[in-house]
Amino acid sequence: MSTFSHVVMFVVISIALLLPMTTVATEYVVGDDSGWTTNFDYQNWAKDKQFYVGDTLVFKYQAGAHNVYKVNASSFASCTIPEPGTGLKSGHDVVTLAAPGKKWYICGVGRHCADLNQKLVINVQGWFAPAPAPNSAIKYGYQTFMAIVVIILAIITIN
Ligand SMILES: [Cu+2]
DSSP states (O other): OOHHHHHHHHHHHHHHHHHHHHSOOOEEETTGGGOSOSSOOHHHHHTTOOEETTOEEEEEOOBTTBOBEEEOHHHHHHTOOSSTTOSBOSSEEEEEOOSSEEEEEEOOSTTHHHHHOOEEEEEEEBTTBOSSOOHHHHHHHHHHHHHHHHHHHHHHHHO
């Protein structure tokens, strides 16, 4: 291979390795202008959105009026908070979606969740793999995809 081909290969491999870290994450303000509140249809809000690992959710509300608890499926269904006082309560709570799969959030104030629908469930997708999937599978899928790209580019640059 020529020196030029080596440079091309180096650049392509570098991009392949760095891309997952540099991909622009999306910040979602939960409920948009309504924020995190009662009597809002969060399932309708979430239904046309694609959430990916690395994106962030911002829960905006007047501090003291609401809070945010990350819960599991059964606690979500029954509106049961885990440990009182352990939830987020700043009024501007930023949650990074660190792993693929379903995520459930409820408000722990009064009966906001049970009676006033203050609850959100989303499905977080990994890169190049359907969610839910373990992180290793996503990385494997991504690396396989990039390896194919590198091989194709190598063939093109050699000829
Ligand atoms: Cu609330």
